[in-house]
Amino acid sequence: MTTATTAPHDDRLSKQDLAIIATLIVATFVVILNETVMSVALPVLQRDLGADPTQGQWLTTIFMLTMAVVIPVTGFLIQRFGTRTMYLAAMSLFVLGTLTALLAPGFAVLLVARVVQALGTAIMLPLLMTTVMTLVPENRRGAMMGNISVVIAVAPALGPTLSGLILDHWHWRAIFGVVLPIAVAALVIGALFVQPVGDRTSEQIDYVSLPMAVLGFGGFVYGLVAIGEAASGSAGMPVWIPFVIGGIGLAGFVLRQLRLQRVDRALLDLRVFASSTFTLAIVLMVAAMATMMGTFIVVPYFAQEVLALSPSATGLLMLPGGLLMGLASPLIGRIYDARGARILVIPGTILIASGVWILTLVNSGTSAWLLAAAQTVLCIGLAATFTPLMTVSLSSLTPRLYAHGSAVLGTLQQVAGAAGTALFITIMTVVATSDQEAGVVAHEAVTNGVRTVFLCAGVLGLVLIGLGLLVRTPETVDEPEEADGAEPEPVGAVD
Secondary structure, eight states: BSBBOOOSSSSSSHHHHHHHHHHHHHHHHHHHHTTTTTTTTTTHHHHHHHHOHHHHTHHHHHHHHHHHHHHHHHHHHHHHHHHHHHHHHHHHHHHHHHHHHHHHHHHHHHHHHHHHHHHHHHHHHHHHHHHHHSSGGEEEEEHHHHHHHIIIIIIIHHHHHHHHHHHHHSSSTTTHHHHHHHHHHHHHHHHHHHBBBBBBOOOOTTTTTHHHHHHHHHHHHHHHHHHHHHHTTTTOOOHHHHHHHHHHHHHHHHHHHHHHHHTTTOSOOOGGOOOOHHHHHHHHHHHEEEHHHHHHHHHHHHHHTSSSSOHHHHHHHHHHHHHHHHHHHHHHHHHHHOOOHHHHHHHHHHHHHHHHHTOOOOOOOOOOOHHHHHHHHHHHHHHHHHHHHHHHHHSOOOOOHHHHHHHHHHHHHHHHHHHHHHHHHHHHHHHHHHHOOOOOOOOHHHHHHHHHHHHHHHHHHHHHHHHHTTTTTOOOOOOOOOOTTTOOOOOOOOO
């Protein structure tokens, strides 16, 4: 069934289409902001709820992990139920989760509330990206993706600033008290303006794929967290078990999708990887997202625990980078439309690596200005990288694969973010615990752990630069005329 709103035939967007996209952008910004609002709160929760760093980081990790498990389903759900229905479902879940977090009596309920919030957030990002790819003409997608980059990159960057300012004046519950009325307003406004976009399908969901996705993505990330828990002596099971479960789940999920996509019933259509351009862009996005989210959790922890900065000072330290990302992203989108990807991605990856290597210099006497400078360099690099990579990846696909491409992009971004958070915390915990057992004082042990984290991230940054040199701007992709279920041809690229 074709819905009322379809892609325009010229460069102009109707007022209705602009209202839909604007509403989705604002709502997605609000929900993704919650990915990192708890990062500055970890030391506070450690004192208030008795949660150590490996437990407390679950408030961020479980959010991203839930998104990673749910996002694979969203491509199917958007095609099955439509834009409006999924928007209302997403924002209703987010409002419910935020209210539960506000009223949570303890850590366990707060963790459940974060899961409910993440269920709503998981739907919003693929919904936004699929809608943009459907409504926006190709020669304006870079600029529009620049606006989306504000959502994906700036919202997590501003999360610590918001929570830091709140924590210095109110209880941690106020973080959710501030977000709740905004979320309710977004739900009401969306009910008025968001209309169905694109085509609908009547296919039934493949329920066998769901537990495979949960076990696969969940097992992998939990395994990373378990390493840190083992180092601190709080592991509930041998470390190898979640990795084995995750490997079996992922293998089963992939094989199941390969089989189902032959009849166009895949929960996550893996034919998107037939495009080498899409695959390369996704690999770069995964590495950049892991670096970003890991940094956004470790830097605030170091600032408070070692440098003894207040929550608000820590949040303000993260602010310049976030603001510059917001200002730069729309401009970067316009540069992409005019000049292509390489002119942005190559310097962007160099800046990411530079920001991380600066952070390897930290010690117990490090100036907050050094942290702010490194964070700012990193954020500018991320802004220059995210927008072209998102546009390159989805523009290299045929229109019928936009929803699945968006779901793959969103899934792997969140898996990378959860994995980056878990891995960075794990490395810090393992090194710090080992040093403390050897007699090193606590703040020096944490500093050594943080330096080790950014040394590993710096090596990853060098890999990013190498991969960035291979990025090309994709050619225009039209929908091929082929029989249902036929494999699309891999997409080429031009410089």
